[in-house]
Amino acid sequence: MPILALAARHHQVGLETLERLSARPAAVRRAVLAACPGVRGVVVLATCNRFELYLDVADGGPRAGRTPRGPARVETEGADDDAHAVTEAVAQTLGLLLADVRATLALVSHPVAHLCAVAAGLDSMVLGEREIAGQVRRAAAESRVDGAMTGALERLVSAASRAARQVATETSLGALGRSVVDVALDAAGLTPSGARPAGTRTEADPSMLTRCVLVGTGSYAGAVVAALARRGVRHVDVFSATGRAAEFAEPRGLGVLSTPEELTTAIAAADLVITCSGSGTVLGPEHFAGAPSTPPLAVVDLALRRDVDPAVGDLTGVRLVTLRDLAGLAPGLGAEDLTRARMIVDRIVADLAGADRALAWGRDLAAARRRTLDAHPPHARRRLHAALHPASARAHAAARAGDRRA
Known part of the structure; x- marks a missing residue:
């Protein structure tokens, strides 16, 4: 799932800067899609705490890498080029200096883990804030209206929503109900x-x-x-x-x-x-x-x-x-609850990474199986299909688990 994220957050930039960036999220979304051919979809999350763009990039765009069993990370080769194109579109749309936007919007090294933590309220001005999960869902809904959502972004937002629900129900954040x-x-x-x-x-x-x-x-x-x-x-x-x-x-x-x-x-x-x-x-x-x-x-x-x-x-x-x-008045959260919340996020990120591997390997296996079946006469294909199925199922399961030796 090649996802690129650019972010400006309240603890990194001033509220005045966030105000300027967040002024026209719909215009930014449309401008990025129009000006950046390598971007297939975009979600713009603009709140009082942050201005963030989540981008589904084409294979020729930024490379989204993975650790063997870990969450998606952004490799710098290729990512910087598309990030520059995106920031240029943002600057032109908002009438800001390109140098200022590039100095403000930073590449997020682990975009999937980041959005899951954001939706769960773990990266907010008020730790555990309740509104952010709904803001993520609304940002996704607005992208759907513009035709800017893709399957990869849908899976990302779905994972983030799961993280928000589980952190709220399995830690004290939900009971505190802070916002x-x-x-x-x-x-x-x-x-x-x-x-x-x-x-x-x-x-x-x-x-x-x-x-x-x-x-x-x-x-x-x-x-x-x-x-x-x-x-x-x-x-x-x-x-x-x-x-x-x-x-x-x-x-x-x-x-x-x-x-x-x-x-x-x-x-x-x-x-x-x-x-x-x-x-x-x-x-x-x-x-x-x-x-x-x-x-x-x-x-x-x-x-x-x-x-x-x-x-x-x-x-x-x-x-x-x-x-x-x-910003300085929000109460903190106990270390045990924070650890538990982060474990939930890590688990959901790993599950999504496994599902993405299975999806990618499944496409490759299906193509290979079609080629194999096409190379045999029709009367032999049914038996061959049955013979290939167990191996395909094992490979699918191995992909979800991150076993590259399968």
Whole structure:
């Protein structure tokens, strides 16, 4: 399975760089397919943590090698040439300097193992984050719509999804249920009971439940609403700069803010504001003019491309939390669980490598068997076919196990 991966991750580059790279994933996907003849398929994974491209490359492109029993690795011969072609397409599409893109997007040495670890939440800003597995599936779905998925990429994404499920069920990551949103709500002081954020009014009063304003209606907004519901927050008003608030809010029983004036009024009465639209600056200091200076208003900006003007954080009575703040707040995971999670990923990667070997050897065996059968008269072919079957089955099993002596 010749898979090439290029990646830029939050712990390697700044969030501003990730923002620029992640601006137009669909355009990047189409540009790479159009500009790189050696690329048969591509999945673009663009999140608040990372910008990554997974590419199914033709035999004449980068060489994907394997250890005798280990996961796929990228051999540098040939890979650099196609990587340069891909980064050139990315740079042209996004209007970035080619040198900057090439300095930012790095070849991933073991792409299969990497995506499995990513989907399982082992390579995230928040270790064990819940959203990433769904983001991988959505990235694959978008590639299917564009006709950019191949059998090799489908098997890769399927393996990554298995890794995510097994790590969630066989380690404490699933029980913890952490996510970027959960860490953000913790940072904002929102308790699991849905009481007002710490320091706001009287949490003991059951009538003092949190009033939340949500800006954004994309897939991440759904994750925010789910996280708020888990904490007992029911009073949520939704605003969308693109006019999609009613479409998103009404099926979920949420309030709708139809105008900027309604948004400003709702913020004045809110205890918590969460933004995740990613459409650029939506909230500025003027939106908080009517908000009381005490108790403090928690404002959480979850957009990679900031929704909230940084000047809002300087206002008296406003506590602004951004993605940059969250990177240092996520709790860790025990060594035993980490070891177990990595063992699960290693096993799934080895299984996929075996399946790929079996598939490749199966094609070669089928071709050889056809040639052998064609060389004999029709009346002898049935007996010859039966005689060849046991040897073919043994070779198939040996291929899955990685036994090259078969």
